[in-house]
Amino acid sequence: MGIFDWVDERLGVKSLVRGFLDRPVPANVGWLNTLGSATLFLLLVQIATGISLALFYVPAADNAYQSVQHIDTLAFGTLVRGVHHWSASALVVLIGLHTLRVFFHAAYRYPRELTWVVGALLFLVTLGFAFTGYLLPWDQKAYWATVVGTNVAGSAPFVGDLILNLLRGGPAMTTATLTRFYGIHVWVLPASLLLLVGLHLFMVIRQGIAAPPRRNATSEEIPGETKKARYAREYAAEKSAGHPFYQSLLKDAVVAVGIILVVAVLAIAVGAPLEARADPNAVGYVPRPEWYFLDVFQMLWYVSGPAEPLIIFLAGTVGFLVFLLLPLFDRGRERHPRRRPVATLAGALVVVAVGVLTYQGATAPAPVAAGAGLTASGSLTASQKAGLHVFELEGCAACHLVNGSGGTAGPDLTHVAARLGSAEIQHQILQPRDKMPPYTDIAPADMTSLLDFLSTLK
């Protein structure tokens, strides 16, 4: 009697494992279905690397930064921290793709509605991990992104102040904020994660893997048959034409190996970034969040004015509720993307919007500090040079791009003279609309040379 048989006589799980590996899955379950298991795989990587980082990390503002620097000096330190950093990004990508696959396949229909709801909560938990995780190194990026992030949450109507105090552990960003984020990152979220993942997987196994949608119905409707009975009949047919689950696991394994290779290469070649130690007084520092929150950061450009907090709050909560409860709204029968064009289009629009906002946020040039040199195009006359000087001194570049450098609060002025005449430009400088400060104090001679300079921007 082998050791395995001996153990199994005590545990009695052989038949369970067999049932798990051999259970039939629909025939055309393919590569897209590996996204879920890839997400699960990365979650495990995060737990493992996270535990070993937690052995060295000190969750206090005075020491956090040094402890992270110290990790980088240890054997495997940069590797483990790099893997934790990059697989966090990969995790956000994969859970996003997995969600999109389930959405476009309408795999959340009966009887998998709750699987989706739990999955949506897992999405939220993942973003929570990302948000709390990147404060922990207590470097400049961490600190300032958290200042902005907590303020976005804190500007919610009525509950804003409450949320802000709960997030920061008080009204200010202090060492209390750091211990709080650490506690949430290593205790609260992992506990919720394990619970939710357990539930999610239990439901996936109980209900079986959804058959990818077919464009045309696989069977005739039998008169008098209920929706549920028809589903059961068609799913049974899909399964009996299918293959055992362990064959799908092969694809999952290939994807997992591919992902860990990519993450490892990034961890070794690029490593986990660490900016200067957090400096709450760093005037001149340009805060930018991690890429997965760039869309929210960029959105703040477009919704401003007194209604901004309300719009952000409504967009956030209503958006999340729709996402969470989607299976309750969308209960049609058709599952193929082409047969539910409205849902498919809406989903595609959300993807494009998030993509565009993220791209804009990622490529936005950092504003030039007032007085910093701009590269002038071509040869300028003395008056135009003086005008460029005025442009730099007055801080116009803080909000306007010229030849690719400057800020993006206002329109790109690289070709402003092609759009506007001097009189119109002068009017804009003296009496702008709400978003640009009025410059009534520029001396007439300076104004002349400024307009002279701007007229070269064709």
Added chain:
Amino acid sequence: MVTDSPAVGGRATRRAFVIRALAGVGAALAAAVGVPIAGLAAAPAFRSSLRWPLQAGSVPPTPRATGWTSLGPVDGFQVGVPKLLPVTVPVEVQGATEWTPIAVYVLRPDADTVAILDIHCTHMGCPVGWSQGAKRFLCPCHGGAFTADGAREAGPPPRPMDRYRALVANQEIWMGPLIEPA
């Protein structure tokens, strides 16, 4: 043999009763353990000064100083030119007073007045820079602009720059607590 099947009249009600009672005891235990745990975790939200505004503005991330701190002789500050000044102020953090470095802009609009501004934009809290050429405070995040005395001028900020209490005594500028944004 005694079976405990739900079908057997009196037993069914007894079984249901026992299960409900167990659920009740379980819920009571969970509450007894859960309320203090959640309460402690939420303790920072039990401040008496907590507000419930329809329109909450951003809140400066600056630690709230206690007491008054000297910023040095008033002559060290030029009239009309805001000066970025790192200061170390006493702050109460988790029950203990700690000296914490923060930074402020000190203004002297004219010879007789001083004002002390928090460096954070009132939009989302990014550090605003003073532009000597533009004579304005400009925010690097979403293009907010404030005038030389911290009034809101352009862009998304919903209110003027936040201020600290300030006074001049014995030719020295003193900085007091942050005036909490309304």
